[in-house]
Amino acid sequence: MRKPLSIAYIVRDPLPPARADVLTLFGEEMPRHGIGSEIVGQAGGDSSAPTAWPAGAVHMVGSLGSRYAAILSPLWDLRGLLRARRRARPDCIQVRDKIASGLLGRLAAALLGLPFVYWMSFPIVEGFEVRRDQIRRQRGWRRALAWCAHAARARASRFVLYRLVLPGACHVFVQSQAMKAWLAGQGIDPARMTAVPMGVDATLFDRATLTPSADPRLEGRRVLIYLGRIALTRRSDFLLEVVAELARSVPSILLVIAGDAASHDDMAWMRAEIARRGLADHVLLTGWLAQRAALAYAVRAEVALSPIPRGGLFDVSSPTKLVEYLALGIPSVANDIPDQQLVIDESGAGLCVPMETAAFAQAVRRLLDDPALSSALARRGPVYVRRHRTYAILGEIVAETYTKILVQQEPPA
Structure with a gap:
C-alpha cells in the first residue's frame, strides 16, 4: 500500500488559508486521497484566527502587513520551509504565485533531491507590467522613480519566472485551459501542465x-x-x-x-x-x-x-x-x-x-x-x-496528477 504523500506548499495568499482552492482543495480533499500538506507563508488579515490544518500544519512566518514584506517574504518562506522540513521530510516542494520564493523553492528541492512543482493561479509578472504601465502615465519625479522601480521588478520577475522557475518545475498547475495554452506559447511543455479551474464546495453551495x-x-x-x-x-x-x-x-x-x-x-x-x-x-x-x-x-x-x-x-x-x-x-x-x-x-x-x-x-x-x-x-x-466543478471532482484530478509525478517506491520486503 502506498504511504501518504506530503507537500511543502509555499503560498502567496495571507494565512491562515481562506481561498477555497487552498482551504477546501488541500485542507479537505487532498487528505481523502492520502496527500497531506505543510502550508508556508505570511500572516495576514486575522492573524489570530485558528491555524489548525487537518492536512498537516500551517507555518506562518512574517506578516504581509509589514512594510518590508516584499523584500523579506522569500527569507520568511525559507524559514517556514525549514520548519516544515523538521516536522517531516516532504515528497515535493510546491510554490504558488511567488517568484523569488519560487526560485528558492526550486533550489531547496534540488538540494533535498525532491520534485519541484509550481502552482500558477494568476499571471503575476504581467500584473507587475500593468502596474508599471499605469505609473508611466503619471507625472512627477517621484512617479518617475516609482516607474523605474516597478520596471526593474517587472523585468527581473519575467527573467526569473520564465527562465529559471517554470523550466525547472517537474509540473505546473495552471488556472485554466486558456492559461495552459498561453504558457505553452511561452515554451512550457503542455505535458507538464494541468489545468485546475476554480470550483465550489458542494455542501456550502447547496x-x-x-x-x-x-x-x-x-x-x-x-x-x-x-x-x-x-x-x-x-x-x-x-x-x-x-x-x-x-x-x-x-x-x-x-x-x-x-x-x-x-x-x-x-x-x-x-x-x-x-x-x-x-x-x-x-x-x-x-x-x-x-x-x-x-x-x-x-x-x-x-x-x-x-x-x-x-x-x-x-x-x-x-x-x-x-x-x-x-x-x-x-x-x-x-x-x-x-x-x-x-x-x-x-x-x-x-x-x-x-x-x-x-x-x-x-x-x-x-x-x-x-x-x-x-x-x-x-x-x-x-x-x-x-x-x-466541485472540489471533490477537481480533487480527484489533482490527486491523480500528484500520484503520477510523485511516484512512491515501497521499500523491499
Missing part, C-alpha cells in the same frame, strides 16, 4: 440549505446579484452602466453587490459613482458579508452577473462567481473570457455575451421576460457543477 434574505429592501424588486470584489481595475462601474440601462424599462430593478473592495479607495470610488449616476434606488452595496449572508441575498436574485474585463490578465483566469451562481441555480449572464465561455457552452445554464452595456442589459431583460427560459437554465446549473 440552495436547499440556505435561508433567503429577509431584507425588506428586496421586496417587490426585480433583483440581480453580483458576488465578488469591487475594483477599479475590474471595471466594476460597468455594473452600474448595466443597471442604468435596465432601469429605463424596468423601474423595479435592484442590483445587490454583495462584496467588499480591495481598498478603501475603491469602495469610496464605487459609492461616489452610484451617487453621481443617481442609482441609489437601484443599487444595494452591502460591503463585506459573511459567506452565508451573501448567499442569502444571492438566492433572492432572478439573474446573476459576471462581467470580467477582457485582456491578458483576466483572459487566462477562472472566475469563481459564475460557478457559484450555477451551483445555486441562478440563471446567469457572463461575458466571453475563455473559461466563462467554456462553462456556459458546456452547461447551457446561462447567457454569454460581450462585456458591453447594451448586450448585458439585453441578456438580462431576456431572462427577466422569459420565465420558462430562466427556469430551464436554473435547473441545468447545479447538475453541471456537481459533475464538473
Whole structure:
C-alpha cells in the first residue's frame, strides 16, 4: 500500500488559508486521497484566527502587513520551509504565485533531491507590467522613480519566472485551459501542465440549505446579484452602466453587490459613482458579508452577473462567481473570457455575451421576460457543477496528477 504523500506548499495568499482552492482543495480533499500538506507563508488579515490544518500544519512566518514584506517574504518562506522540513521530510516542494520564493523553492528541492512543482493561479509578472504601465502615465519625479522601480521588478520577475522557475518545475498547475495554452506559447511543455479551474464546495453551495434574505429592501424588486470584489481595475462601474440601462424599462430593478473592495479607495470610488449616476434606488452595496449572508441575498436574485474585463490578465483566469451562481441555480449572464465561455457552452445554464452595456442589459431583460427560459437554465446549473466543478471532482484530478509525478517506491520486503 502506498504511504501518504506530503507537500511543502509555499503560498502567496495571507494565512491562515481562506481561498477555497487552498482551504477546501488541500485542507479537505487532498487528505481523502492520502496527500497531506505543510502550508508556508505570511500572516495576514486575522492573524489570530485558528491555524489548525487537518492536512498537516500551517507555518506562518512574517506578516504581509509589514512594510518590508516584499523584500523579506522569500527569507520568511525559507524559514517556514525549514520548519516544515523538521516536522517531516516532504515528497515535493510546491510554490504558488511567488517568484523569488519560487526560485528558492526550486533550489531547496534540488538540494533535498525532491520534485519541484509550481502552482500558477494568476499571471503575476504581467500584473507587475500593468502596474508599471499605469505609473508611466503619471507625472512627477517621484512617479518617475516609482516607474523605474516597478520596471526593474517587472523585468527581473519575467527573467526569473520564465527562465529559471517554470523550466525547472517537474509540473505546473495552471488556472485554466486558456492559461495552459498561453504558457505553452511561452515554451512550457503542455505535458507538464494541468489545468485546475476554480470550483465550489458542494455542501456550502447547496440552495436547499440556505435561508433567503429577509431584507425588506428586496421586496417587490426585480433583483440581480453580483458576488465578488469591487475594483477599479475590474471595471466594476460597468455594473452600474448595466443597471442604468435596465432601469429605463424596468423601474423595479435592484442590483445587490454583495462584496467588499480591495481598498478603501475603491469602495469610496464605487459609492461616489452610484451617487453621481443617481442609482441609489437601484443599487444595494452591502460591503463585506459573511459567506452565508451573501448567499442569502444571492438566492433572492432572478439573474446573476459576471462581467470580467477582457485582456491578458483576466483572459487566462477562472472566475469563481459564475460557478457559484450555477451551483445555486441562478440563471446567469457572463461575458466571453475563455473559461466563462467554456462553462456556459458546456452547461447551457446561462447567457454569454460581450462585456458591453447594451448586450448585458439585453441578456438580462431576456431572462427577466422569459420565465420558462430562466427556469430551464436554473435547473441545468447545479447538475453541471456537481459533475464538473466541485472540489471533490477537481480533487480527484489533482490527486491523480500528484500520484503520477510523485511516484512512491515501497521499500523491499
